[in-house]
Amino acid sequence: IYKWHHSGLNRWHGRGSTADFQKIIQERCDDYTQQIQPGARSRNCQGIKQAFTSAFISKDPCKATKEDYKPLLDLAYTTVPCNKAVFWSKTKELAHEYAKRRGLLTLEDTLLGSLADGLSWCGEPGSPDLNYQSCPDWKKDCRTNYFSVFWEALSERFAENVCGTVQVVLNGSIENAFDKMSIFGRVEAPNLRQMVTLKAWLVHDPGKPPSDSCSGPSIKELESILNQRSVRFICRDNLSRDQFLGSY
Ligand code: APR
Numbered sequence: 001i002y003k004w005h006h007s008g009l010n011r012w013h014g015r016g017s018t019a020d021f022q023k024i025i026q027e028r029c030d031d032y033t034q035q036i037q038p039g040a041r042s043r044n045c046q047g048i049k050q051a052f053t054s055a056f057i058s059k060d061p062c063k064a065t066k067e068d069y070k071p072l073l074d075l076a077y078t079t080v081p082c083n084k085a086v087f088w089s090k091t092k093e094l095a096h097e098y099a100k101r102r103g104l105l106t107l108e109d110t111l112l113g114s115l116a117d118g119l120s121w122c123g124e125p126g127s128p129d130l131n132y133q134s135c136p137d138w139k140k141d142c143r144t145n146y147f148s149v150f151w152e153a154l155s156e157r158f159a160e161n162v163c164g165t166v167q168v169v170l171n172g173s174i175e176n177a178f179d180k181m182s183i184f185g186r187v188e189a190p191n192l193r194q195m196v197t198l199k200a201w202l203v204h205d206p207g208k209p210p211s212d213s214c215s216g217p218s219i220k221e222l223e224s225i226l227n228q229r230s231v232r233f234i235c236r237d238n239l240s241r242d243q244f245l246g247s248y
Contacts, residue, residue, distance in 0.1 A: 009124065012061070014137035014145075017130035018119040025049045028115050036114075043111070048076045052115070055146070061122040061135060062142035064149035066156070076112050077157055080105045082164030089184035094203060095169035098245060104167070107158050116154075122146050152187050159188040165197040169244075172202035172210040172237060176218035180225075189222060194230040202237035203244045213237040 018024065029045035051072040056064065086104045088095030099106045107113040122135035122145065136145035168184060170177040178200075179185050192198060200219065204210040212218055214235035226233045 009131050009133040012122075012131075012134035012136045013140035014135045014147075015120045016132045016134045017121045019132060021119060021121050021130055022049055022053060024119065025052055025115050029111070032111050032114055043076065048072070048111075048115075051075050055150075056121065057123045057130070058126060058128060059123055059146075060125050061131065061145055064144050064146040066149060066153040068146070069150055069153045073112070073153060073157055076115075077154075077161075078111045079161050080110060080158075082162075083166070084164075085158070085162040085166040087159075087166065087168040087184050087188055088170075089168070089179060089182045090171040090174060091169040091203065094241060094244075098169060101245060107155060110158070112154055113158075116150060120147060151183060155183050155187045156191050159191040160193065162192065162196060165199055166192075167199045167201065170200055170202050170212075172204035172212055172239070173208055175211050177202050177212035177216070178218040178222040180221060185222070189225050190229070192226070192229060192231045197232040197234065198226060199234045200236070201239060201244055202235070203239045203241055206241055210238055 026045055026049045029043065029048050033043045033045065055068045055072050059068070084103075084105045086095055086099045086106045088106065096106055096108065098104070099109065108117045120135055122131050123129070124131045135147065136142045138145065138148050189198075200214070200222070202210065202212060202214065202219075214237040219235060223233050223235075
């Protein structure tokens with residue numbers, strides 16, 4: 001017990017780093033650059049893996065900053081074409097299905113989003129290894145952990161760079177379909193550029209009545225954030241999953 005505590009590796013409340021993290025990053029990067037973007041300029045996947053790991057290795061896992069990920073983003077960030085971007089909040093699976101069917105792109109369809117999707121990672125001060133036992137949990141340990149800050153930094157860059165009409169898939173089966181504390185609410189909506197049009201879809205669970213609508217207070221809050229930035233807003237509500245996936 002004494003030794004266990006002293007190693008410190010098990011002290012956090014979140015899932016530990018994904019086994020073979022670095023190997024997975026390298027493989028996903030090779031696949032992405034070869035299959036998904038053939039013809040695109042070849043990417044240095046070893047360098048990308050290196051930039052990713054050096055952002056957090058040997059550092060205090062609760063002291064992540066956006067600057068830690070700047071070298072990685074500058075090296076590997078990929079933009080999406082105008083009119084193609086899809087944001088989501090509490091609708092990950094649905095938004096991905098929608099994007100796939102329509103040839104649209106979520107953050108997880110970009111290079112960096114696809115590398116990190118579903119993985120977990122953190123380091124340990126003074127150690128060259130990842131901590132595979134535990135990583136800080138956003139609620140129980142610290143918000144400024146390397147996992148959360150990565151998604152915030154990447155989401156900010158994504159939102160700043162989208163253009164044309166972009167979409168967001170929101171969950172119409174919860175009370176506040178727009179959650180100002182979510183990444184979409186805190187990071188993405190406030191960083192959209194002027195002249196962008198955001199189209200929101202409120203989709204509710206099959207067999208249940210919707211719990212929020214385009215005229216409810218949470219969507220009004222989203223509208224006011226967008227108004228301040230001269231982002232145009234369109235909203236459609238009362239859609240079931242099938243109506244949404246089938247609609248044009
Ligand atoms: N894989 C694992 N975790 C993720 C991923 C991912 N691909 N993307 C985000 N996360 C984490 C973040 O910490 C996020 O807060 O999971 C949480 C998802 O919470 P939700 O409330 O469902 O959604 P939201 O916080 O709004 O984040 C999703 O941010 O990543 C961007 O473009 C993405 O629009 C999307 C939004």
